[in-house]
Amino acid sequence: MFDLEFARGTLHDIALAIMMIVYFIRLYWLTRFTAGKERQAPTGRGDTNPRKGFIYSWGNVGMPWAMESTRSKLFLYFQFVIFHLGVTAAIILMFSISFYFKDSPLPPQLALAFKIIIGAAFTVGVIRIIRRIGSKYIRAISSPDDHFSLWLLTTWFLFGYMAAPNNLAGGEWKLLTFFTMGSFFLIYVQFSKISHYLYYPFTRYYLGKSLGRRGVFPIKRFQ
Amino acid sequence: MAKERSHKAQIVIDRLGKKLNRQIVGSLVACVHCGNCTDACHYVLANPGDPTYAPAYKADKIRSIFKRHYDWTGRIFPWWVHAKSLHTDEDLEELKDIVFGKCTNCRRCTINCPMGVDLATFNRMARGLLVSVGVMPEGVAVVSKDQWEIGNQMGVLKEDYVDTLEWLTEEMQMEYPKSPGIPIDTVGADVVYSINPREVKYDPRTISDAAMIFNEAGENWTMPAEDWDMTNFGLFSGDDDLGGGVARRLYEKVVELKGKKLVISECGHGYRSTRCEGPNWAQHDVSFPMESSVITMINYIKEGKIKVDKSKNTEKMTFHDSCNNARSCGLTEEPRELLNLVCENFQEMYPNRTENYCCTGGGGAMSMSEYTPQRLISAKVKADQLKATGASVVVTSCHNCVDGLADLIKHYKLDMKVTQLVNLVANALVIDKPIEVPTEEVSIPAAVTPVVAEAACLQGYKILVADDEPDFVTFVSTVLEDNGAEIIKAYDGNQALELARKEKPDLMTLDITMPGKSGIEVFEILRSDDELADIPVCIMTGKPELRKLIYDRAVKPPEGYVDKPIDEESIILNIRRILELAKSKGK
Ligand code: SF4
Ligand code: SF4
Numbered sequence: 136m137f138d139l140e141f142a143r144g145t146l147h148d149i150a151l152a153i154m155m156i157v158y159f160i161r162l163y164w165l166t167r168f169t170a171g172k173e174r175q176a177p178t179g180r181g182d183t184n185p186r187k188g189f190i191y192s193w194g195n196v197g198m199p200w201a202m203e204s205t206r207s208k209l210f211l212y213f214q215f216v217i218f219h220l221g222v223t224a225a226i227i228l229m230f231s232i233s234f235y236f237k238d239s240p241l242p243p244q245l246a247l248a249f250k251i252i253i254g255a256a257f258t259v260g261v262i263r264i265i266r267r268i269g270s271k272y273i274r275a276i277s278s279p280d281d282h283f284s285l286w287l288l289t290t291w292f293l294f295g296y297m298a299a300p301n302n303l304a305g306g307e308w309k310l311l312t313f314f315t316m317g318s319f320f321l322i323y324v325q326f327s328k329i330s331h332y333l334y335y336p337f338t339r340y341y342l343g344k345s346l347g348r349r350g351v352f353p354i355k356r357f358q
Numbered sequence: 359m360a361k362e363r364s365h366k367a368q369i370v371i372d373r374l375g376k377k378l379n380r381q382i383v384g385s386l387v388a389c390v391h392c393g394n395c396t397d398a399c400h401y402v403l404a405n406p407g408d409p410t411y412a413p414a415y416k417a418d419k420i421r422s423i424f425k426r427h428y429d430w431t432g433r434i435f436p437w438w439v440h441a442k443s444l445h446t447d448e449d450l451e452e453l454k455d456i457v458f459g460k461c462t463n464c465r466r467c468t469i470n471c472p473m474g475v476d477l478a479t480f481n482r483m484a485r486g487l488l489v490s491v492g493v494m495p496e497g498v499a500v501v502s503k504d505q506w507e508i509g510n511q512m513g514v515l516k517e518d519y520v521d522t523l524e525w526l527t528e529e530m531q532m533e534y535p536k537s538p539g540i541p542i543d544t545v546g547a548d549v550v551y552s553i554n555p556r557e558v559k560y561d562p563r564t565i566s567d568a569a570m571i572f573n574e575a576g577e578n579w580t581m582p583a584e585d586w587d588m589t590n591f592g593l594f595s596g597d598d599d600l601g602g603g604v605a606r607r608l609y610e611k612v613v614e615l616k617g618k619k620l621v622i623s624e625c626g627h628g629y630r631s632t633r634c635e636g637p638n639w640a641q642h643d644v645s646f647p648m649e650s651s652v653i654t655m656i657n658y659i660k661e662g663k664i665k666v667d668k669s670k671n672t673e674k675m676t677f678h679d680s681c682n683n684a685r686s687c688g689l690t691e692e693p694r695e696l697l698n699l700v701c702e703n704f705q706e707m708y709p710n711r712t713e714n715y716c717c718t719g720g721g722g723a724m725s726m727s728e729y730t731p732q733r734l735i736s737a738k739v740k741a742d743q744l745k746a747t748g749a750s751v752v753v754t755s756c757h758n759c760v761d762g763l764a765d766l767i768k769h770y771k772l773d774m775k776v777t778q779l780v781n782l783v784a785n786a787l788v789i790d791k792p793i794e795v796p797t798e799e800v801s802i803p804a805a806v807t808p809v810v811a812e813a814a815c816l817q818g819y820k821i822l823v824a825d826d827e828p829d830f831v832t833f834v835s836t837v838l839e840d841n842g843a844e845i846i847k848a849y850d851g852n853q854a855l856e857l858a859r860k861e862k863p864d865l866m867t868l869d870i871t872m873p874g875k876s877g878i879e880v881f882e883i884l885r886s887d888d889e890l891a892d893i894p895v896c897i898m899t900g901k902p903e904l905r906k907l908i909y910d911r912a913v914k915p916p917e918g919y920v921d922k923p924i925d926e927e928s929i930i931l932n933i934r935r936i937l938e939l940a941k942s943k944g945k
Contacts, residue, residue: 168378168379168380169379169380170381171379171380172638173638174637174638174643174644175634175635175637175638176644176648178633178687179687179689180691195474202469202470202472204395204398204470204471204472205394205472208394211394215392215472270393271407275409275410276393276418277391278391278438278439278440279439280431281390281391326430328389328439331388331390331473334387334388334473335388335473335474337380337388338384338388338473338475338476339474341380341384342381342468346688349634349686349688350687350689351688354469354711354712356711
């Protein structure tokens with residue numbers, strides 16, 4: 136029967152298993168493409184190398200000052216941070232309820248922390264939806280998948296916010312929806328733009344390695 | 359029912375699969391359509407409100423093909439992820455206008471993408487795919503053909519190249535009789551110097567300036583008589599075979615000459631192609647070191663091999679970073695270090711280094727005249743950057759940028775000129791040695807030799823100046839007359855032809871756009887007329903994008919070609935070079 140027990144148990148496990156299988160297939164698919172080899176002797180500043188380049192490149196996500204695109208739009212950068220913290224929090228919440236707090240509500244402080252992070256992420260999700268529809272630049276590059284993924288996550292945040300105490304007092308529909316959406320999210324991830332988390336380490340690694348070898352990364356700014 | 363696909367479209371799709379490597383696939387799948395890169399692109403900034411210039415929008419035109427044929431979701435639910443195939447030759451033409459006409463592969467969006475998506479790299483790949491089925495701007499076809507067949511981008515013949523180097527040597531030896539001039543094909547030299555064909559054709563002063571620096575440093579150097587082109591159109595056309603072939607020729611030449619080091623003259627795409635990408639395209643491990651001439655010049659100064667006096671370059675100068683140098687080779691500090699050593703008043707431009715904006719002539723844009731209007735619109739960003747510096751000179755370490763900047767300076771009517779570091783270093787050189795006593799045949803006093811030679815260098819020559827701008831005719835005529843030439847003036851094409859027939863000048867300068875017959879028509883008639891065909895012609899035009907119209911003619915190309923605005927020194931240098939080469943060929 137499709138109830139909360141099933142949603143946070145069997146359904147969740149099946150979704151997780153599918154996600155992991157497809158994750159490894161995706162990884163296998165990507166690594167079947169050979170990596171281009173660079174033969175040239177290093178150029179540029181002597182104080183950098185491929186290793187420093189890719190470490191910088193990976194760390195770039197936490198350095199809003201490093202790129203003009205984040206430096207000049209800090210509001211967007213903080214939206215990015217909050218949104219991704221929200222995803223992480225919602226996933227942890229799902230696992231916490233499934234494995235540790237199955238039969239009891241979350242401790243109040245923990246529930247409050249989840250509510251704050253996931254609630255903030257929901258607000259950012261709404262802002263992002265408005266931007267995706269309202270900005271002609273973003274609209275022009277958005278596919279149905281882009282819109283759907285954003286709506287999916289934003290709605291999931293909403294239910295995550297409501298589900299956070301893991302309290303069945305008002306009925307189980309909030310938790311049921313949160314878990315059902317969460318499971319759908321886990322399966323959908325690998326077939327959508329959300330799979331970018333899988334590619335991120337690769338793209339930034341190769342770009343960083345190449346630009347490190349050429350003395351471009353780490354970027355030095357002199358203003 | 360499956361939609362029919364043209365033969366070319368099918369080839370492009372098949373070859374796309376073979377071009378994919380992990381880096382490119384990563385860039386094709388990782389975009390999250392966040393739009394962060396949008397404002398990084400000069401095309402977007404100069405065309406506000408037009409989303410079709412956004413990097414991610416342009417990238418999606420390539421990405422959609424990949425998704426439709428090589429990605430899971432795109433193959434099953436194409437509409438869901440905007441996956442789209444290519445079907446007709448019109449689809450290919452449309453893609454051509456994006457990958458060649460709306461992106462200079464400057465990589466500014468790349469370094470501004472949080473995901474590390476390298477659009478410039480897969481845009482180049484898409485160019486290569488189109489080129490492989492013959493879909494490309496005409497200029498790309500012409501230049502690629504020249505580089506394949508003649509061995510350099512501008513189709514400079516070996517005899518013209520060697521003649522020019524010998525003429526430059528004679529020039530140097532007139533001033534300094536003991537100067538070694540330009541050594542050609544010396545075996546076992548410490549430095550083999552490779553150049554951009556633009557230097558031979560339009561800017562020989564950069565060669566003589568470099569020669570002066572090498573000679574003053576006491577360098578054991580040489581220039582190859584063949585396979586000397588360090589530029590590589592493969593970078594722009596995306597044709598790895600051309601890229602590899604051109605790079606390999608140069609590498610093999612250095613080995614054949616037993617050179618110890620290859621020095622690459624100031625050119626962003628040449629440096630990137632030869633120094634960085636060439637070994638990858640050619641699948642060739644290079645056994646000798648390669649360096650930019652900027653580094654060579656700094657080392658000469660640091661090692662005390664040459665002395666410079668920065669008070670000889672007093673104008674307020676700014677520096678433009680070539681995209682290839684800055685974002686693909688890390689060459690940002692050395693040019694500044696050198697500039698600070700040879701000029702008194704350096705003003706930084708903002709943003710700069712890896713964040714600098716493209717000159718808009720990059721990615722081969724200068725050879726694609728069909729996209730000139732949109733290129734010049736996008737150049738507004740660079741023009742504003744230049745203007746804000748308040749400098750009167752913009753220095754750059756790239757020949758391509760020299761052309762791109764000169765074009766936008768003219769278009770936006772900026773009061774600036776463009777120069778390169780080699781010119782500034784040569785100008786700042788402190789030459790301790792007394793001027794050498796001229797050889798015995800020259801019977802005039804040593805101290806006045808150069809001056810006298812300069813003043814009367816065009817004595818006895820009759821030159822026809824044809825241009826519809828009276829001010830320009832007056833300027834060129836005055837310069838030439840001051841140097842001893844007899845001048846005939848024409849203000850339209852018909853008059854130019856009539857006077858050429860009547861006066862049989864020793865040389866003719868010709869504007870391209872003139873009332874009556876255009877310069878192109880005049881040129882073709884001249885070349886087809888047995889009596890006039892041998893008159894050397896120097897094209898002087900403000901429309902560099904029309905260059906290919908002249909070179910595409912089925913007649914002998916013009917002897918010289920200079921872009922306006924032009925200064926006095928360049929006029930004299932180019933006219934003298936043409937006249938003396940013509941004389942040596944017995945015309
Ligand atoms: S910044 Fe990167 S991920 Fe974002 S739209 Fe541009 S290319 Fe895509
Ligand atoms: S590579 Fe340069 S020109 Fe091309 S889209 Fe990116 S920023 Fe624009």
